[in-house]
Amino acid sequence: MTDPIRLSKRLIEVIGCSRREAELYIEGGWVTVDGVVVEEPQFKVAEQRVELLPGAVLAPIEPVTLLLHVPSGHNPERAAESINPATHWADDGSAIRVLKSHFNRLTPCIPLQAGADGLHVLTQDWRIERKLREDLSKLEQEYVVEVVGTLSANQLKQLAHGLTFNGVALQPCKVSWQNETRLRFALKNPLPGQIVFMCNSVDLKVLSMKRIRIGGVPMAKVQPGQWRYLAAKERF
Structure with missing residues (x-):
């Protein structure tokens, strides 16, 4: 029986990459353990099958901005807590791959009117946060x-x-x-x-x-309780 080791260490053994490269592949959602994507480099593996997915890209994860359709009668903060891969809008055309890390450290921007539902912006990107704060009077x-x-x-x-x-x-x-x-x-x-x-x-x-x-960003046809990514070409 093999003693469990970190997934990043096992990937280094499997494909011969550096530790940083292993972490980037794993955090980018390109590594599977027995066929299931695992995004945590510290995840422990023993005898499981570890593989790098075809087309894997070696790049840091870029910060994302999420556009949530707050359902009627729901508090925006509580609605934001329900954001997960299952509530991703199926027709999202951004081509961004959903990662667990996209749901961490999200900052809400531009509050809704009290009692309103609809478009709610949450971002990891300090540039988007700053733009929305500085341009609030113009948008x-x-x-x-x-x-x-x-x-x-x-x-x-x-x-x-x-x-x-x-x-x-x-x-x-x-x-x-x-x-x-x-x-x-x-x-x-x-x-x-x-x-x-x-x-x-x-x-x-x-x-x-x-x-x-x-601004120039519509909610589109995102259904209540669902969310989409802000696409690269979209501008507030």
Whole structure:
């Protein structure tokens, strides 16, 4: 019976690489133990079959950004805790391979309006985090808001251009009807509670709010509770 050793050490024996190379292969999801991918270099193996997958790439893991569709009625922080490979959106076109390390050290960015669901951004990339923080006042956020009530043409104009919230004159925004019960709001850096206040000010009752876009990045068709990667060509 062979004494258990670290997977990284066994891989070095199998393919003749350096310790750092072994760790990169393993952390990159390119190594299997009895046919199952194992991403922890310290994983102990004994008699198991250790193999390097075809097409293995020797490269450090790049930080990723995840776009989560927070389901209706769920707190974004709690919804983020459920992120795992099983909730990955099947139609994700980013071509990024799902790794366990992608779910570590995720920082939430650009809070949702209280009570809203929809697009929630979590990132490992300090560059994305900094951009979203520094460009917050410039980035347009789009919400679809389900309401009860009717609007005159003047009230619609008032929503877009003429309101003061907590003593602050609100920035002009775009407001239009998506259908008979839903309004689209496109606005920059909304204050906490701003959208509900805006609707209430023209006698509309808000039933639900969903964020569907931040800057140039849409939620796409990601289903509630699922997530996708921010693709390399996408820009907030």
